Ligand SMILES: C[C@H](O)[C@@H](O)CC(=O)C(=O)O
């Protein structure tokens with residue numbers, strides 16, 4: 001149901017609290033607790049109720065402001081509003097004429113609050129939930145429906161031929177991938193050719209990242225990556241020694257004007273290192289790793305620090321089982337910490353998932369939230385037996401080759 005808003009009424013409701021000095025303070029000696037009380041009517045009979053608080057006199061001015069905003073609300077459907085709530089908020093607070101009365105302060109903002117409170121009330125009623133639950137469920141539902149955005153490293157490992165690169169990239173594009181990581185760092189001319197090839201295939205609007213796996217020193221990293229700037233990488237990953245915090249800071253500073261960030265973390269060995277990377281503005285993307293840091297405990301600490309520094313987390317997952325594990329952490333990060341998907345994505349590599357009892361599920365280039373109990377670490381017993389070193393069949397065959 002769309003719940004079209006067909007009417008807005010606003011009433012001036014005042015309680016004579018000043019008679020008994022309820023609510024009095026040093027500046028507001030005689031408040032009459034009052035409200036501009038808004039009711040939204042919809043075509044299906046559902047109503048939304050909202051208010052803003054005033055102290056009596058002047059409530060009639062807030063009513064006028066609410067009436068001025070009404071034309072921006074009446075006629076819209078709840079669906080239309082909540083599908084772009086940010087846009088609707090802006091519409092109310094940035095009307096070219098009304099904003100002169102604020103902007104976003106005073107009477108016009110009190111009126112905005114009353115109207116928006118009524119819209120939120122209507123939405124929560126339409127969903128049959130108290131507002132707090134609507135808010136809490138919102139991010140969870142979004143993840144359950146859409147999943148967490150992923151990027152793929154599987155098209156462009158360093159040892160792949162150009163032919164392989166092209167084939168894998170074209171397959172990935174068909175499956176909906178829009179974010180790609182390319183391994184670089186061994187030979188500059190090769191890197192330029194390979195990155196240009198990928199950029200050409202994925203087009204300007206897809207995202208490209210590059211990963212050097214610590215191959216360079218600081219000066220080399222800056223000059224090498226500058227040569228690759230034409231392919232517009234979002235980040236350079238592990239440009240130099242993972243322990244060189246100040247080196248990463250220097251690289252970050254040098255590459256910032258080119259719009260290239262520094263990502264690192266897959267070999268960042270503990271939270272104290274991450275703390276210093278963050279304090280030194282030495283990275284612009286935090287790559288937590290479920291298996292290098294001290295499990296969930298230490299990863300949670302890093303997620304919280306990244307949030308404090310407002311640095312996006314894009315976990316590392318290139319390895320066996322890492323996709324399975326880290327998807328849990330990044331979902332927690334989104335639902336409970338960051339609530340933000342800008343510049344955020346989790347790595348995905350397309351190998352070895354078949355050996356796990358609850359393999360990661362990717363749909364349309366998104367991690368779908370795992371539903372099985374546990375941390376998705378369990379391997380199939382048959383896989384463990386076959387791959388156990390050196391007794392498993394796979395290794396016996398290799399050794400006897
Ligand atoms: C040796 C690993 O495959 C490494 O190259 C993974 C990596 O750097 C990544 O996934 O990022």
Ligand SMILES: [Mg+2]
Pocket residue numbers: 211213237238266316318
């Ligand atoms: Mg890497």
